[in-house]
Amino acid sequence: MSVTSEPRAQEGGSAPRHRSTTRSLLRLWPYVRPVRARLFTAAGVAVVASCLGLVIPLVLKWMVDGPITDRDPGGVWLGGALLLALGTAEAGLFGLRRWLVGRPLASVEAAMRADLYRHLQRLPVSFHDRWASGQLLSRATTDLMLLRMFLAFPLTFLVVNGVTVLAGFAILLSQEWTLGLVLVVPAVPLVILCSFFETRYAAVARTAQDQTGDLTTVVEEGVLGVRIVKGFGRHRSQAHAFRALSEQVRSTELHKARLLAALWALIMTLPELAIGAALVLGTVRVADGDLSAGTLVAFLSTALTLRWPVESLGFLLAMSQDAATATDRYFDVMDAVPAAARDRPRTAPPRRRGEEGLRFEGVAFRYPDAPPEEPPVLRGVDLHIRPGETMALVGATGSGKTTLTALVPRLQEVTRGRITLDGRDITALPREELRALVAVAFEEPTLFSATAGENVLMGAPHAGREDLLRALKVAQADFVHALPEGTETEVGEQGLSLSGGQRQRLALARAVVGGPRFLVLDDPLSALDVHTEALVEAALRQVLASTTALVVAHRPSTVLLADRVALLSEGRIAAVGTHQRLLRESAEYRSLMSGQEGEEGERNP
Numbered sequence: 001m002s003v004t005s006e007p008r009a010q011e012g013g014s015a016p017r018h019r020s021t022t023r024s025l026l027r028l029w030p031y032v033r034p035v036r037a038r039l040f041t042a043a044g045v046a047v048v049a050s051c052l053g054l055v056i057p058l059v060l061k062w063m064v065d066g067p068i069t070d071r072d073p074g075g076v077w078l079g080g081a082l083l084l085a086l087g088t089a090e091a092g093l094f095g096l097r098r099w100l101v102g103r104p105l106a107s108v109e110a111a112m113r114a115d116l117y118r119h120l121q122r123l124p125v126s127f128h129d130r131w132a133s134g135q136l137l138s139r140a141t142t143d144l145m146l147l148r149m150f151l152a153f154p155l156t157f158l159v160v161n162g163v164t165v166l167a168g169f170a171i172l173l174s175q176e177w178t179l180g181l182v183l184v185v186p187a188v189p190l191v192i193l194c195s196f197f198e199t200r201y202a203a204v205a206r207t208a209q210d211q212t213g214d215l216t217t218v219v220e221e222g223v224l225g226v227r228i229v230k231g232f233g234r235h236r237s238q239a240h241a242f243r244a245l246s247e248q249v250r251s252t253e254l255h256k257a258r259l260l261a262a263l264w265a266l267i268m269t270l271p272e273l274a275i276g277a278a279l280v281l282g283t284v285r286v287a288d289g290d291l292s293a294g295t296l297v298a299f300l301s302t303a304l305t306l307r308w309p310v311e312s313l314g315f316l317l318a319m320s321q322d323a324a325t326a327t328d329r330y331f332d333v334m335d336a337v338p339a340a341a342r343d344r345p346r347t348a349p350p351r352r353r354g355e356e357g358l359r360f361e362g363v364a365f366r367y368p369d370a371p372p373e374e375p376p377v378l379r380g381v382d383l384h385i386r387p388g389e390t391m392a393l394v395g396a397t398g399s400g401k402t403t404l405t406a407l408v409p410r411l412q413e414v415t416r417g418r419i420t421l422d423g424r425d426i427t428a429l430p431r432e433e434l435r436a437l438v439a440v441a442f443e444e445p446t447l448f449s450a451t452a453g454e455n456v457l458m459g460a461p462h463a464g465r466e467d468l469l470r471a472l473k474v475a476q477a478d479f480v481h482a483l484p485e486g487t488e489t490e491v492g493e494q495g496l497s498l499s500g501g502q503r504q505r506l507a508l509a510r511a512v513v514g515g516p517r518f519l520v521l522d523d524p525l526s527a528l529d530v531h532t533e534a535l536v537e538a539a540l541r542q543v544l545a546s547t548t549a550l551v552v553a554h555r556p557s558t559v560l561l562a563d564r565v566a567l568l569s570e571g572r573i574a575a576v577g578t579h580q581r582l583l584r585e586s587a588e589y590r591s592l593m594s595g596q597e598g599e600e601g602e603r604n605p
């Protein structure tokens with residue numbers, strides 16, 4: 001069995017059935033707009049360069065029918081010089097095109113990536129619960145790279161090659177229309193085949209990109225969970241899960257390659273056959289004296305010049321399909337509505353007089369992706385935490401304590417009822433104000449790849465060195481000073497170089513550094529040893545004395561930090577009172593505090 005969870009590609013994981021490639025790609029316009037002048041100039045330069053290539057056969061025709069037939073060395077030299085000049089100009093113009101697009105397109109990619117990152121930060125937690133991180137990572141990396149490549153190459157060359165092919169055919173038909181028709185006729189089946197190919201390739205391209213996202217998730221989980229993998233000796237099963245997924249990606253990529261190969265074979269063969277037929281027909285007509293040798297040479301070299309624009313059609317179309325898929329995947333995320341835009345009321349309700357502290361009124365909550373037959377996690381929570389009061393929240397495992405704490409900073413949105421801070425509905429508060437009022441610390445402390453000090457100061461961007469030192473003291477996180485570079489020590493990804501207790505203490509310091517008015521702590525001392533816990537509690541008492549706090553507690557020692565205790569049971573607050581009173585009056589509370597919580601929780605989640 002593998003320790004890797006099933007990849008969660010459920011969101012945006014399948015190709016839309018009636019998607020139009022052009023419509024998808026047109027969505028890139030707002031990003032391309034600022035660089036449109038350079039892009040159009042580059043396309044114009046490339047068209048001129050490509051058309052210069054078409055003039056070369058005409059010079060050849062002039063040379064064969066003129067100076068070569070007349071044995072005029074001066075004319076031959078002149079023709080040679082002209083050909084050299086045309087070739088040099090063509091190469092120079094293609095170089096100029098590349099220079100024109102390089103820098104602007106890198107900035108388009110950077111702007112799209114920055115927007116995606118900003119948007120991800122604003123999306124609600126419920127969105128991140130549903131989406132696998134690898135799917136988001138692959139959108140921010142592989143998909144955006146595909147888009148830059150599309151804008152740099154296929155977009156321009158579909159236009160350039162289209163113009164070149166039209167101009168080339170016009171030259172061919174004007175030189176000798178019967179021979180020209182021999183080359184034009186195969187274009188009809190080619191166009192039909194290309195549109196058939198487009199539909200099939202679109203579906204496979206989407207599958208390939210989604211599977212790459214799943215693979216990214218597995219790699220990420222394997223790296224982050226390396227301790228579990230090693231601890232449980234799961235290398236083999238982990239490798240097996242990885243191999244199975246990469247096998248899927250490989251077979252989808254092969255499917256793509258087969259489709260491309262089939263298309264390419266047709267695109268290469270049909271024009272070659274047509275050129276062969278035109279060569280035979282043209283030679284017969286020159287032998288009959290119907291056609292000049294120069295015209296035949298010019299005709300054939302024009303046809304050969306057009307080979308590349310026609311043959312490149314296959315992979316240009318494939319790259320455009322990949323880009324359209326990448327665009328769809330990018331906008332799958334960008335179209336998700338950020339919480340703030342969705343639900344902020346137009347007018348803020350007035351603050352209720354005399355109504356202070358943190359209040360839950362008839363709060364109900366159901367996870368958006370919970371099965372419909374399951375009752376809501378919270379079914380009507382009424383609770384008032386007075387200003388300056390510390391309320392411990394106690395309940396069996398899975399009773400919804402973490403869920404309730406997540407509602408206060410609006411990591412999740414209440415389904416029914418409301419939460420007020422000093423009488424003001426939290427949905428009426430601007431996010432910045434809410435974040436400044438409420439600080440949180442969770443049981444699973446998340447640290448970032450930054451210094452220990454930066455991780456703590458994240459809790460209050462305007463706090464200074466003094467605040468940092470005070471917060472470290474309160475959270476008993478003075479161990480930081482003993483790190484090689486003190487508060488400037490990099491703590492590494494997720495703070496994995498620190499112990500669980502050290503990480504919890506840094507997260508606690510982050511919560512208290514700004515001296516918040518409201519503090520929400522989800523069992524913040526669970527990873528501490530008894531001695532450190534006592535020290536943290538002593539220091540925390542000082543902080544809690546000046547804030548209004550909701551503290552999820554599993555152990556009597558944490559409960560004792562609180563003025564009162566609320567018991568959460570079956571989605572409601574079943575009892576509120578002091579620790580002593582609840583011990584006397586509530587059998588459920590007694591059993592939770594006497595250490596039978598685990599069994600209770602398992603029996604009655």
Ligand SMILES: Nc1ncnc2c1ncn2[C@@H]1O[C@H](COP(=O)(O)OP(=O)(O)OP(=O)(O)O)[C@@H](O)[C@H]1O
Nearest residue numbers: 129367369370377396397398399400401402403404
């Ligand atoms: N993102 C989610 N989507 C769907 N259901 C969820 C989600 N997160 C939690 N749940 C469910 O909500 C219920 C309450 O979970 P919660 O984590 O709030 O409990 P808890 O009381 O904090 O438990 P513990 O004491 O073990 O930390 C559980 O049944 C859990 O399975």
